[in-house]
Amino acid sequence: MIIVLLGPPGAGKGTQARQIQELYGLPQISTGDLFRAAMGSDSPLGRSVKGYIESGRLVPDEVTSAVVAERIAQPDCRKGFMLDGFPRTLPQAQALDALLAERSLPLDAVLYFDVSDAVAIERLSGRRTCSRCNANYHERHMPPKQAGRCDRCGSALTQRPDDQPETIRKRLQVYAQQTRALVEEYDRRGLLHRIASDEAPEKVTASVSAALAKVQAGRSLA
Numbered sequence: 001m002i003i004v005l006l007g008p009p010g011a012g013k014g015t016q017a018r019q020i021q022e023l024y025g026l027p028q029i030s031t032g033d034l035f036r037a038a039m040g041s042d043s044p045l046g047r048s049v050k051g052y053i054e055s056g057r058l059v060p061d062e063v064t065s066a067v068v069a070e071r072i073a074q075p076d077c078r079k080g081f082m083l084d085g086f087p088r089t090l091p092q093a094q095a096l097d098a099l100l101a102e103r104s105l106p107l108d109a110v111l112y113f114d115v116s117d118a119v120a121i122e123r124l125s126g127r128r129t130c131s132r133c134n135a136n137y138h139e140r141h142m143p144p145k146q147a148g149r150c151d152r153c154g155s156a157l158t159q160r161p162d163d164q165p166e167t168i169r170k171r172l173q174v175y176a177q178q179t180r181a182l183v184e185e186y187d188r189r190g191l192l193h194r195i196a197s198d199e200a201p202e203k204v205t206a207s208v209s210a211a212l213a214k215v216q217a218g219r220s221l222a
C-alpha cells in the first residue's frame with residue numbers, strides 16, 4: 001500500500017503515522033523528520049534547508065523531491081510506504097506521480113487530516129519532542145509520565161524551534177497558500193479520505209483504520 005498523509009501543521013499526521021506504522025507495518029517517510037535529521041548531523045542538505053524550516057517556509061520542490069526519491073528507493077519501501085508531509089505543492093504531486101510511474105506503482109489513498117487553525121495552533125504550542133528518540137508529546141493532551149522527560153528513553157523533551165507562535169502562523173499561511181489546493185486535486189482523482197482530526201487521538205486512529213480497511217478492500221477487488 002502506498003499512502004499520503006495530507007493536512008496542516010499540527011493536524012496529527014506524525015502521531016497517526018506512528019499508529020499506522022505499528023498496525024500496518026508501513027514505513028513512515030516524513031520529509032520534516034528527514035530534514036531535521038540532516039540538520040542535526042550538520043550535513044550539506046541540513047545546512048541548505050535550515051533557513052527554510054526555521055522560518056516556516058517550504059524547502060524548494062527539487063530538493064524535497066530528490067530526498068523522497070532517494071528514500072523510497074531503500075529496500076524497506078519495497079512493499080509500500082506512507083508519505084507524511086509530502087507532497088505539499090502541485091509540482092511535488094507531479095514529481096510523486098512520476099516517481100510512482102517509473103516503478104509502475106499506484107498511489108492507493110490520500111488521508112486528509114482536517115483540523116481547524118485554532119486546534120492546530122493549540123497542539124503545536126504544547127508539543128514537546130524527545131531530543132533523542134523523536135517521541136512526540138503534548139503538555140496537556142499527551143503528557144509524559146515525568147515532566148520534561150521522555151517515557152521511552154528518559155531523555156530531555158524539547159520544543160521545536162518552528163513551534164514558536166510567529167512561525168506557527170507562517171506555516172499555517174504557507175499551508176493555505178501552497179498545500180490546500182492538493183485536497184481538491186486528490187479529491188478530484190477519487191483518492192481522498194477525509195479524517196476528522198479535531199477528535200481525541202484514539203478516535204482519529206479509528207477513523208484512519210476504517211479508511212484503510214476500505215482501501216484494502218478496494219485493492220483486493222482490483
Ligand code: AP5
Nearest residue numbers: 009010011012013014015031032059085123127137138201
Ligand atoms: P513537518 O515536520 O512535516 O511539520 P508539519 O507538516 O508542519 O507538521 P507537524 O509535524 O508540525 O504536525 P503533525 O500534523 O505531524 O502533528 P503531530 O502529530 O506532531 O515539516 C516541518 C518543515 O519542514 C516545514 O515547515 C517545511 O519547512 C519543511 N518541509 C517538510 N516537508 C516539506 C515538503 N514536502 N516540502 C517543502 N518543505 C517541507 O501533532 C502535533 C501535536 O498535537 C503533538 O504535540 C501531538 O501530541 C498532539 N496531537 C496529535 N494528535 C492529537 C489529537 N488527536 N488530540 C490532541 N492532541 C493531538
